[in-house]
Amino acid sequence: DAKTTQPPSMDCAEGRAANLPCNHSTISGNEYVYWYRQIHSQGPQYIIHGLKNNETNEMASLIITEDRKSSTLILPHATLRDTAVYYCIVRVGGYGQNFVFGPGTRLSVLP
Amino acid sequence: DTGVSQDPRHKITKRGQNVTFRCDPISEHNRLYWYRQTLGQGPEFLTYFQNEAQLEKSRLLSDRFSAERPKGSFSTLEIQRTEQGDSAMYLCASSLEGTNTEAFFGQGTRLTVV
Numbered sequence: 001d002a003k004t005t006q007p008p009s010m011d012c013a014e015g016r017a018a019n020l021p022c023n024h025s026t027i028s029g030n031e032y033v034y035w036y037r038q039i040h041s042q043g044p045q046y047i048i049h050g051l052k053n054n055e056t057n058e059m060a061s062l063i064i065t066e067d068r069k070s071s072t073l074i075l076p077h078a079t080l081r082d083t084a085v086y087y088c089i090v091r092v093g094g095y096g097q098n099f100v101f102g103p104g105t106r107l108s109v110l111p
Numbered sequence: 112d113t114g115v116s117q118d119p120r121h122k123i124t125k126r127g128q129n130v131t132f133r134c135d136p137i138s139e140h141n142r143l144y145w146y147r148q149t150l151g152q153g154p155e156f157l158t159y160f161q162n163e164a165q166l167e168k169s170r171l172l173s174d175r176f177s178a179e180r181p182k183g184s185f186s187t188l189e190i191q192r193t194e195q196g197d198s199a200m201y202l203c204a205s206s207l208e209g210t211n212t213e214a215f216f217g218q219g220t221r222l223t224v225v
Contacts, residue, residue, distance in 0.1 A: 030210070042218055043204075043217050045216070046214070098156045104153055
């Protein structure tokens with residue numbers, strides 16, 4: 001089962017920042033937080049990941065709380081093409097090390 | 112294009128037939144994953160390989176599902192005696208080894224069993 005909880009849906013106005021929250025209260029010390037998104041009928045697209053420090057790349061910023069029990073993905077200037085399902089994943093360590101997806105957050109960017 | 116490639120993109124088959132899907136990972140990636148996704152759900156993990164070794168297969172949905180990666184490069188996923196409930200998107204992903212490495216997904220194969 002996924003170790004994360006996310007709101008099922010969110011709206012954001014075009015050009016504004018989209019802040020997507022994720023709770024992962026049972027995260028272990030060596031487990032990374034990953035974010036992916038999936039636009040309709042396409043494969044999931046990697047966005048960003050981090051352990052405990054905040055991370056930024058050309059797509060987004062990832063803010064992880066000091067206790068690591070929650071994080072926020074920030075899309076600084078949302079566009080209509082950012083409309084997608086966003087998945088927050090805690091990558092399970094150990095033998096499997098696979099990505100366990102939950103239902104994600106459906107972000108709708110509105111004109 | 113050096114991303115993950117899946118073939119075919121779409122497959123329609125009659126119930127009871129066998130189907131095979133192919134995945135070509137990013138060339139230097141030694142890990143390869145298979146997922147299934149049904150409408151409205153997140154991807155569901157099925158199995159993964161490290162090089163040619165299948166290290167996790169307990170999540171394969173039934174003994175009708177099997178996967179191979181014979182030379183540690185491309186992989187195939189076979190479904191025998193397909194059922195209507197097998198209709199879904201089958202996704203492949205690849206990554207380097209380690210928990211600090213991102214996986215890249217292909218565009219998937221959409222299977223429809225009629």
